Amino acid sequence: MMLYIHLPFCKQKCRYCAFCSGVHSYETMRRYVDRLIALIGHHLQDKTLRTIYIGGGTPGVLPLDLWEKLLGVLLPYTDTVEEFTVELNPESTTSQLLRQLKAGGVNRLSFGVQSLSDRELSAVGRLHTADKALSALKLAKVHGFDNISADLIYALPEQTPKSFSNSVSTLLDAGITHLSCYNLQLEEGTELFERQDEFSFPDEEQQMEMYDTLLRLTKQAGFVHYEISNFCRPDKRALHNSGYWTREDYLGLGISAHSKLGEKRCSFAEDISEFIDKKDFSFDEVEQLSESDIREEQIMLGLRTDSGVPLGLVDKSKAEHFVSMGLGTIQGDRFVLNDRGFMLSNTIIAELI
Ligand code: SF4
Incomplete structure (x- = not known):
């Protein structure tokens, strides 16, 4: 079983952020942690955990x-x-916190770096600078963390292929073992969505160039492209996230957190006061997955990874057609997308479902 804990606390809201997170008082954080502890006691009891992941928000704000x-x-x-991962942001990474995490059994850190250009970081309202991000990575190593992931975003406002290339290569040189890189999503309701006309965004051609740069630099550094948005040193695949993609069971605790327990999807609602004040331990929503839901999930998740999907799950002639177009390969009894296929995965997945 895997455990996910959501800590929805941030120092301020980043301009692009549509996650379930916000600025909260000490008292709210204290009561939220008490509620999490009660839920852990109820739901975990004598269960055996393989991975723990504490995400946010900005867990370092706790x-x-x-x-x-x-x-x-x-x-x-x-x-x-x-594997016990905690997400950290550079500006809230301190020696005291790192010591405490280490003593608590945390053995992997995931840093929200997003960019190593101060101009881009400030355009999206991040609180750290490039220097701060690099010194946080250094500090983590000083405290004995040798499994360190970083998140980057491409298609940020003010970003250029050159600045992106610099962010990727500097991070790889800083000794990270895992890199997650996502395309910026401009979501309605965020400050960046409302103010998008004030910024210049890279066009599609530049974004393609960035994606190619990402593939080239990670390959040069010996990283494996093992999921659409994820790259790692060969022995440093993210075990927790890989468990999501292979549909392992997980318990998610906290506001908006989801669980997969057998073939049931369960979740907690987004309202923090409701979450804290609730008197029982039940989920707010429980959905039983149908056979076709399960098949769709297997295809959607599998094709995002370098393990692909069993051929028995999809129309074999369609899979062979994609292979003939140079978008994937048949490996034994599995259909696996390659880098070109990953780029067109939405269309391919829609064809195969
Ligand atoms: S730190 Fe993360 S969760 Fe918090 S506002 Fe920024 S993007 Fe959102």
């Missing part, structure tokens, strides 16, 4: 005394845990 409480409750489960 005060140290609340970290101590949360990690203390999780500690008995860490004996069996192969």
